[in-house]
Amino acid sequence: MKILRLKSIAFLALFLLLSLFKINAQTGQLEVHQDPEINELLALKKDINTADSENGKYRIQIYSGNRTEAEKTMSDYKNKFSNWKSTMVYETPNYKVWVGSFMTRLEADRALVDIQTKFNGAFVFKPKPKEK
DSSP, rough: OHHHHHHHHHHHHHHHHHHHHHHHHHHOOOOOOOOOOHHHHHHHHHHHHHHHHSSEEEEEEEEEOOOOHHHHHHHHHHHOOOOOOOEEEEETTTEEEEEEESSSSHHHHHHHHHHTTOOOTTTTEEOOOOOO
């Protein structure tokens, strides 16, 4: 009985040892065949996302008027709030100070509540798409 048990343990040990050698001997190479149109589609998607990121978002306008006051307003904004990026835009005949770039109206409205504590004339809007 002991001999049978020793033989089975020896066989099992030999089997496991040989299995380990077989596992370590495996080398792999992966070859990917990709349609060239995939790169074109990815580039197109990148262009679309860039266009959407500018046109599809909500902003908050905190000032519209002359350039001097627009610069002053932008400076005041940067001193009070650092959460959202501000930009000055010229739309004939006024300079406008726009704040943030929000994906949803709800996000913009939440920010507006904070911003109106200092700039009570601020309002949310969605910019018109730029013409190409």
